[in-house]
Amino acid sequence: MINFIWAGLIIIGVIVAAFTGNMEAVTNAAIDNAKTAVDISLGLIGVMAMWLGILKIAEEAGIVEKLGNLLRPILKKLFPGIPENHPAMGAIIMNVAANMLGLGNAATPMGIKAMQELQDINPEKDTATDDMIMFLGINTSSVTLIPISTIAILTTAGSLSPTEIIGPTLVATLVSTTVAIIAAKTLQKLPKYSSTNPLRNAKGGN
Amino acid sequence: MFDSVMNVINNFSIPFIILAFVAFGLYKKVNVYESFTTGAKEGFTTAVNIIPFLVGMLMAIGIFRASGAMELLIKIISPVTSKLGVPSEVIPMALIRPLSGGGAQGMMTDLVTTHGAQSMIGRISAVMMGSTETTFYVLAVYFGSIGVTKQRHAIPVGLLADLAGLTMSIIVVKILF
Numbered sequence: 001m002i003n004f005i006w007a008g009l010i011i012i013g014v015i016v017a018a019f020t021g022n023m024e025a026v027t028n029a030a031i032d033n034a035k036t037a038v039d040i041s042l043g044l045i046g047v048m049a050m051w052l053g054i055l056k057i058a059e060e061a062g063i064v065e066k067l068g069n070l071l072r073p074i075l076k077k078l079f080p081g082i083p084e085n086h087p088a089m090g091a092i093i094m095n096v097a098a099n100m101l102g103l104g105n106a107a108t109p110m111g112i113k114a115m116q117e118l119q120d121i122n123p124e125k126d127t128a129t130d131d132m133i134m135f136l137g138i139n140t141s142s143v144t145l146i147p148i149s150t151i152a153i154l155t156t157a158g159s160l161s162p163t164e165i166i167g168p169t170l171v172a173t174l175v176s177t178t179v180a181i182i183a184a185k186t187l188q189k190l191p192k193y194s195s196t197n198p199l200r201n202a203k204g205g206n
Numbered sequence: 207m208f209d210s211v212m213n214v215i216n217n218f219s220i221p222f223i224i225l226a227f228v229a230f231g232l233y234k235k236v237n238v239y240e241s242f243t244t245g246a247k248e249g250f251t252t253a254v255n256i257i258p259f260l261v262g263m264l265m266a267i268g269i270f271r272a273s274g275a276m277e278l279l280i281k282i283i284s285p286v287t288s289k290l291g292v293p294s295e296v297i298p299m300a301l302i303r304p305l306s307g308g309g310a311q312g313m314m315t316d317l318v319t320t321h322g323a324q325s326m327i328g329r330i331s332a333v334m335m336g337s338t339e340t341t342f343y344v345l346a347v348y349f350g351s352i353g354v355t356k357q358r359h360a361i362p363v364g365l366l367a368d369l370a371g372l373t374m375s376i377i378v379v380k381i382l383f
Contacts, residue, residue, distance in 0.1 A: 001361045006266050013269035020274040033268030037260035041253050049249025054224055056245025057231040057238050101219055112252055112351045119352040127356040128349065136348055136360055140339040141367035147336030153315050154332055159323030165332045168378040172337035176371035183366040187359035196358055 044108070051109035055091070064090030078138075078181065081121065081131040081199050088117035092135055099139070102148045111139060124198035130188045137180035142173055252351050259350030263342055267305045276301060292376055295327050300334060300372045304365060307340035330379045338371040339364075 017026040058064050068082075068089030075089060082088045091114035098107035118132050119125065147169055154162035187193055194200065231238040270276070279301065284294050299313040314331045321327040341364035349357060 001359075002355075002357050005361065006262065009266040009270040012275050013266075013271075013273040016275040016278060017269075017273035022272055022274050025272040026269050029268035029272035030265050033264040034261045037264040038257055041257045041260055044256070045250055045253040048253050049246040052248050052252070053242035053244075053246030054227050056241045057236060058227045059245075060236045060241050061227070061231040061234040063227060063230060101215070103219060106220060106223070108347065109249075111348060115348050115352050116252075119354070125352075126354060128354050128358050128360055132349075132354070133358060133360045133363055136345060137363040137367055139348075140341045140344050140364040141371065142337055142339040144336060147332075149311070150314070150332050150336045153311070153318060154323045154328075157315070157318040157323040157328070159318075159328075162323065164324075165329060165336065168329070168333045168375070168382055169336035171378050172333055172371050172374035175374045176337060176367045179370035180363055180367035183363045184359070187362055190359075193359045196356065 047105050048109045048112070051106055052113065055094075055110065055113050058094075059087055064094070066090070067093050078134055079131045081129055082118070083121065086117065086121065088114060088121065088131075091117050095135075096138065096143055099143050100145045102144055102146055111135075122198050127196060127198045129198050130184070133188070134181070134184045137184045138177055141176040141180040143177060144173065145170065255353065256347050256350040259346040260343075263346040267342065271302070271306070271309070291380075293327050293330065295321070296330050296334065296376075299331055303334065303338050303372065304341040304368045307343060310335060310340070326379065326383065329383060330376055333375040333379055334372055337375055338368045341365060341368055 013026060017023045055064070064087045065085055068087065068091075069085065071093055072084070072089055075092070076082070079089065079092065091110060095107055095110040095114050098104075098110050114135060115132065118129060118135065122129050122132075146166060150165065150169075151162045154165065188197065228238055231241065276298065280297050284297055287297055288294055295317060299310055299317065302313060303310040314335045317331040318328040323329075323332075341361070345357065345360055345364060349355070349360070
């Protein structure tokens with residue numbers, strides 16, 4: 001899928017540009033975005049190091065594990081591949097909590113920590129597990145309770161009640177998260193995907 | 207009132223989390239400074255690991271957006287979506303949302319300013335912005351950080367979630383306002 005989408009964006013882009021005369025813009029966009037990608041990645045180093053450091057303390061103090069065990073009864077249906085007492089569950093919970101509170105710069109390092117913990121129990125390191133995809137599905141469905149930056153834009157644009165969008169946003173988010181969970185659970189059963197599940201032979205990872 | 211509450215939450219939550227973890231670590235007799243530096247060491251490699259994935263993704267998205275293919279796509283699908291009651295003004299933003307968070311936010315700001323923050327179009331675009339994510343960026347960063355290239359059904363799941371968020375934004379705003 002990623003191969004076709006990635007190649008598709010490039011192939012369609014270049015062909016269309018040949019007809020629309022946007023070839024120079026395409027050249028600049030490709031080079032500029034490559035540079036932006038590096039800027040973004042390198043810009044993450046500081047905040048990433050800070051949070052991974054704090055999270056290491058949390059892990060060694062047993063906070064991550066405790067948090068995971070606390071919510072495990074609810075979450076083990078969503079993430080059946082995570083063994084008991086494994087820090088992956090706690091890291092996932094921290095990421096989702098940070099996202100809900102709108103703490104974007106803490107959420108990303110916590111999410112990456114969760115992915116690293118999930119990778120720890122993944123026997124095929126180049127292939128995504130069902131639990132990783134469930135986690136990312138929930139993540140990309142956006143679980144923000146209060147969209148702070150959007151509210152700020154509405155305020156600037158002169159809205160008299162910028163917070164009126166919180167309710168509708170929450171409803172739309174709840175539906176999209178539900179769709180993500182159902183989609184992940186349904187698609188992982190398709191032969192195409194179940195046959196490539198790295199945990200297909202393991203107990204507990206369906 | 208709401209703004210000041212939000213400010214307090216924003217300003218306090220991160221220092222509070224740091225305080226809580228460090229204090230609890232000390233209480234549990236963890237060598238907090240040593241643990242911190244051990245964890246922090248991974249920050250550099252993690253960020254560097256993401257580079258190739260993000261360069262690949264942002265380059266492809268940049269080519270697609272700059273080519274004018276987006277406008278072509280909008281022309282093709284807008285007759286269908288307008289029959290379904292989707293305001294044509296929000297289509298470009300909806301399409302760009304999974305590819306570029308900054309791009310979508312710019313378009314939203316534009317829609318809100320042009321049509322009014324409390325117009326139907328303004329509200330729909332704001333709710334869309336808050337209830338969806340930049341799926342391709344999230345996948346590149348998260349899978350990139352651990353070197354996973356075989357993503358299986360991750361993209362269909364992410365895009366279905368985005369589609370649900372975008373559709374619900376329109377429905378909810380139309381019902382509520």
